[in-house]
Amino acid sequence: xxxxxxxxxxxxxxxxxxxxxxxxxxxxxxxxxxxxxxxxxxxxxxxxxxxxxxxxxxxxxxxxxxxxxxxxxxxxxxxxxxxxxxxxxxxxxxxxxxxxxxxxxxxxxxxxxxxxxxxxxxxxxxxxxxxxxxxxxxxxxxxxxxxxxxxxxxxxxxxxxxxxx
Amino acid sequence: xxxxxxxxxxxxxxxxxxxxxxxxxxxxxxxxxxxxxxxxxxxxxxxxxxxxxxxxxxxxxxxxxxxxxxxxxxxxxxxxxxxxxxxxxxxxxxxxxxxxxxxxxxxxxxxxxxxxxxxxxxxxxxxxxxxxxxxxxxxxxxxxxxxxxxxxxxxxxxxxxxxxxxxxxxxxxxxxxxxxxxxxxxxxxxxxxxxxxxxxxxxxxxxxxxxxxxxxxxxxxxxxxxxxxxxxxxxxxxxxxxxxxxxxxxxxxxxxxxxxxxxxxxxxxxxxxxxxxxxxxxxxxxxxxxxxxxxxxxxxxxxxxxxxxxxxxx
Numbered sequence: 314x315x316x317x318x319x320x321x322x323x324x325x326x327x328x329x330x331x332x333x334x335x336x337x338x339x340x341x342x343x344x345x346x347x348x349x350x351x352x353x354x355x356x357x358x359x360x361x362x363x364x365x366x367x368x369x370x371x372x373x374x375x376x377x378x379x380x381x382x383x384x385x386x387x388x389x390x391x392x393x394x395x396x397x398x399x400x401x402x403x404x405x406x407x408x409x410x411x412x413x414x415x416x417x418x419x420x421x422x423x424x425x426x427x428x429x430x431x432x433x434x435x436x437x438x439x440x441x442x443x444x445x446x447x448x449x450x451x452x453x454x455x456x457x458x459x460x461x462x463x464x465x466x467x468x469x470x471x472x473x474x475x476x477x478x
Numbered sequence: 479x480x481x482x483x484x485x486x487x488x489x490x491x492x493x494x495x496x497x498x499x500x501x502x503x504x505x506x507x508x509x510x511x512x513x514x515x516x517x518x519x520x521x522x523x524x525x526x527x528x529x530x531x532x533x534x535x536x537x538x539x540x541x542x543x544x545x546x547x548x549x550x551x552x553x554x555x556x557x558x559x560x561x562x563x564x565x566x567x568x569x570x571x572x573x574x575x576x577x578x579x580x581x582x583x584x585x586x587x588x589x590x591x592x593x594x595x596x597x598x599x600x601x602x603x604x605x606x607x608x609x610x611x612x613x614x615x616x617x618x619x620x621x622x623x624x625x626x627x628x629x630x631x632x633x634x635x636x637x638x639x640x641x642x643x644x645x646x647x648x649x650x651x652x653x654x655x656x657x658x659x660x661x662x663x664x665x666x667x668x669x670x671x672x673x674x675x676x677x678x679x680x681x682x683x684x685x686x687x688x689x690x691x692x693x694x695x696x697x698x699x700x701x702x703x704x705x706x707x708x709x710x711x712x713x714x715x716x717x718x719x720x721x722x723x724x725x726x727x728x729x730x731x732x733x734x735x736x737x738x739x740x741x742x743x744x745x746x747x748x749x750x751x752x753x754x755x756x757x758x759x760x761x762x763x764x765x766x767x768x769x770x771x772x773x774x775x776x777x778x779x780x781x782x783x784x785x786x787x788x789x790x791x792x
Contacts, residue, residue, distance in 0.1 A: 349626070381661055382534040382559075382733060395626070402534050402661060404607075406622040407559040426734070427659060 344437070345459035346370060347413035348468070349395075352437065353459060355452070356444070363452045364419060367398075368441040369410060372469055374433045378404040383429045385421040385443060392416060392445075394458075399442050401432070413459055416445030482706065483507075485514035487695040489688050489703035492523040497554045497565065500525060502718035503708045504573055505557055508628050510714075513577045520691050521573040521632075522684055525565040527640075528552035529647050532560040532621060536660040536732045538652045543776075551647060555728050558632065560621030561663030564647050568639035568670065570683060573632040581629035583608050583620060590618070590635070593690045594683070598675045607664070610635075615669030637680050638672040655786075658735030729753040729776040737775070739786040748782070750775045 342355040350373035354366045374380070382402040392398050397409040398418070421443050424431060432440040460468055482490075490507070492500055500523045511519060528551055529541050537543055537553060540562040546553050565571065574586045584604065591602040591610055602610050602617065610618035610633075620633040648665070672678045692700040708715060721727050730753035737748045746760030753774050758767055770778055 382659060384534070397626075402532075402559040406624055407533050407557065408624040409626065411626060429659070 344462055345413070345455050346462070346465035346468075347411070347459055349411045349413075350376075351410060351413045353413045353455065355455075362446045363449065364444055364446050365414075365416065366441045366444050367413065367416075368436055369401075369432065370465070371436050374436045374440070377401060377406070377408060377433075380429045380432045383425045383432065383442070385425065386418050388418050388421065390418050392418070401429075410442065414447060414451050414455060416447045416451070418443050418445050420444040482704075482711070483511050485512040485517060487517045487519075487692065487697040487699075487702060489520045489522065489691055491684065491688075491703070491705045492521065493705055493707045494709070495524060495526045495567065497525040497528040497530060497552050498719050498722045499708045499715070500571070501530075501554060501556055501722050502715040503706070503711070504575075504630065504632070505718045506711070506715045508575050508623075508625070508630050511575065511628075513575070513628050515577050516580060517576070518580070518691075518695055519573075519575040520687070521571075521575065522687065523571045523573070524567055524569060524680065525571070526552070527564075527566040527643065527647075528554060529562060529564055530554050530556050531562045532661050532663075533557055533731070534559060534661045534733050535562060535663070536656060536658055536735055537728065538737075538779075539650055539656050539658070539660065540663060541647055542650055542652075543779075546647060549647075553728065554722055555731060556621070556722075558621040558623040558630070559661060561619060561661065562648060563619055563634055564639070564644040565634065566639050566643065568637050568672075568680065570635040570637055570680060571632060572635060572687070573630050575628060575630040578624060578627055578629045581622070581624060581631065583622065583631045586631050587618070587620070587633070589690075589694050590633075590687075593686060593694075594635075594671070597686050598671070598678050600671065600674060608633075609666070612669055612671070612674060614667065616666035617669055617671060635683070636668060636670045637678060637683055638670045641668055641670065644668065652737075655738050656735050657738070658733055660733045660735065725776065726753075729774065737782070739782065741785055748775070 344352045344354045346352050350370045352368055352370055356364050356366050380401050380403045384400040386398050392412040393415050394412055396412050398412045399410040401408050401410060422441050424439065434440065492503060494500055504521060507519065507521065529546060531537055531540050533556060541553065543553060587604045587608060587610060591604055594600060595602055600612060602612050605611055608620040609616050617636045618633050620631060622629065622631045688703050732753060734751040737750060739746050744760055746758065748755050749757045753776065755770050755773055755775050758771060
């Protein structure tokens with residue numbers, strides 16, 4: 314964008330509160346959810362590999378309460394589905410996060426080091442936990458091994474979990 | 479012997495008073511018991527004098543490590559979150575272990591308060607931080623750990639602990655030197671239950687809780703309680719116990735922090751990650767940077783203190 318148009322653009326979005334406009338090269342796909350309330354989203358970042366982003370759902374962040382600390386894995390670690398890949402501490406409970414599918418960690422969200430509560434404020438955007446590469450078969454199976462948003466919302470309605478954590 | 483891992487509504491009382499053994503036992507039971515839905519395991523335990531920090535805390539902020547060593551007070555990091563507490567034989571530890579779905583802190587705390595209030599004529603209440611208070615004083619602090627298949631909520635109950643020793647042990651002069659994102663403790667004024675009702679003892683409290691536990695769970699089998707000597711399960715728990723005892727877990731599991739000292743009016747910052755000094759900012763002619771970079775912080779800690787006091791005495 315030219316300087317003038319980006320200036321004008323910024324001015325306009327100033328007056329549009331609460332709407333987040335992503336100016337990135339990434340194209341975002343549909344989100345899938347696990348029964349443990351993690352979400353997975355394929356991201357295209359100009360590479361030929363299948364890379365995904367993983368975070369926890371809004372339901373999960375509300376159940377946890379304010380996250381005060383986040384322990385993330387090292388880049389390069391390979392995990393299988395249901396392995397613990399991260400641990401969150403929130404209001405005195407330490408809880409593990411489980412890999413929704415097999416993958417190898419490529420990026421961790423460094424912002425969480427100083428702002429662990431991004432997980433609460435923005436569980437689907439800035440509060441993402443890690444990025445990982447997955448293989449083709451795992452990517453194809455995502456729609457069968459995980460739930461899409463509609464299925465997840467239905468699942469939530471039938472879940473009767475203790476709400477106070 | 480392995481029937482110790484059977485599921486159902488049960489009470490176990492540990493005969494050990496070693497904090498590392500008890501924490502290891504707790505984790506071993508949590509990971510290996512065949513948890514049945516809608517049932518609870520109650521683990522009752524107490525420790526010889528020790529200070530226990532939460533999983534993501536910084537021991538240098540919470541206590542004076544050298545002082546504890548001199549007084550032979552153990553220092554341990556637990557697997558659950560939360561703040562720092564002081565234990566001694568007058569402090570009862572209670573763990574409620576359930577399946578992940580049945581985890582419910584409020585229910586556990588409400589059970590304790592109503593049971594104790596009724597039996598001992600007190601007015602305990604649960605706060606929104608999941609502490610238990612008696613008037614303006616804290617008698618219970620909580621912490622939890624949630625895993626895929628199980629969850630445990632453990633909490634303390636001050637019966638007749640040495641409160642002076644508690645206050646002395648939870649002091650640190652290093653707080654102002656440290657900047658970090660570690661979980662901070664929220665200090666409170668404390669009180670022993672026996673201060674309000676001097677007929678309350680550890681033994682009486684245990685008896686009360688065992689009896690009442692089965693009622694709470696609508697359990698007909700009221701003899702399902704055992705005293706357990708963790709030494710008999712040494713082989714099974716030794717990995718956890720060794721981890722809990724290790725300097726590595728105590729010091730290298732600390733979240734990253736910056737330790738700042740003043741030397742000749744200059745600020746020197748040491749960046750510590752995983753317990754290791756990874757970089758030092760400040761005038762490097764003055765201090766022996768080579769002797770500190772890459773070293774384990776807790777090992778060179780005394781040298782660092784000397785630099786700081788030397789500069790102050792000038």
